[in-house]
Amino acid sequence: MINFDQIVVWTGFAIFILMIPALLRVITGPTAIDRIVAVNIIGTKTAVLLVVIGQKFGRVEMFVDFALAYALLNFVGSLAASRFLHKSPPKRGGYEE
Amino acid sequence: MDQAGIITIISVALIALGLLFFLGAAIGLFRFPDFYARMHAAGKGDTLSSLLVVLGFAVYQLHDFDFTFSTLEFNLQSWKAWMFHGDGLIILIVLKLIAICAFIMITSPTCTHALMDAGWEDGIEPELKEKGANALAKDIDG
Numbered sequence A: 001m002i003n004f005d006q007i008v009v010w011t012g013f014a015i016f017i018l019m020i021p022a023l024l025r026v027i028t029g030p031t032a033i034d035r036i037v038a039v040n041i042i043g044t045k046t047a048v049l050l051v052v053i054g055q056k057f058g059r060v061e062m063f064v065d066f067a068l069a070y071a072l073l074n075f076v077g078s079l080a081a082s083r084f085l086h087k088s089p090p091k092r093g094g095y096e097e
Numbered sequence B: 001m002d003q004a005g006i007i008t009i010i011s012v013a014l015i016a017l018g019l020l021f022f023l024g025a026a027i028g029l030f031r032f033p034d035f036y037a038r039m040h041a042a043g044k045g046d047t048l049s050s051l052l053v054v055l056g057f058a059v060y061q062l063h064d065f066d067f068t069f070s071t072l073e074f075n076l077q078s079w080k081a082w083m084f085h086g087d088g089l090i091i092l093i094v095l096k097l098i099a100i101c102a103f104i105m106i107t108s109p110t111c112t113h114a115l116m117d118a119g120w121e122d123g124i125e126p127e128l129k130e131k132g133a134n135a136l137a138k139d140i141d142g
Helices: A004-028 A032-057 A060-086 B003-031 B035-060 B076-083 B090-121
Strands: none
Touching (some): A004 B035, A032 A060, A032 B003, A032 B035, A032 B090, A060 B090, B003 B035, B035 B090
16 A cells, blocks of 8 residues: 555655756746746646645545636736737737738 | 555655656756746646646645544534544645646746746847847847
């Protein structure tokens, strides 16, 4: 029988470690949209990490709601950022009146 | 092997596969040379890895669920023991985790598409081998 509790802890640790390249992309990203993409990925992974934490604490029924709300907020945030950058004066093609 | 062992092995396999895809997404996001290539790694790897990890935890919630109804009797106590695990309704937890999966599956490609479109409108150049190989280049002159 596998000790699932230990696997849960290592899963959370691995997700946290693998967020670091995305964080470096946030720091060094050449353009603004690179940073927004990396932040979007970190946000999605935070929603997954909330489920992992809930499993570790034995309160999944509570943390699942947090994860759902966090995923929703992350989606709305990055969509708003992309629309904001879209509305800046287009440098090519785009919507001509 | 009993039910808990089988379900634990299935969920660990799903979680490990998800972490493998997330490793690919992270390396791709960090090392690819171009905005569009990074976007491609990030969009696909992130969606599938989130999906697989959450699905693995959804499967694990059923590890002591009684599929054979063998503990059910004609009293409220046994029904409560069958449906609840600690404070939570097991079926409801699994449905919420699957709802997170469905939500990520819909929203993450939408986000990727919107951000890619914003980047193209913002004037980010793709890296090309030779000039003019880009099929979308005729859009530049409008």
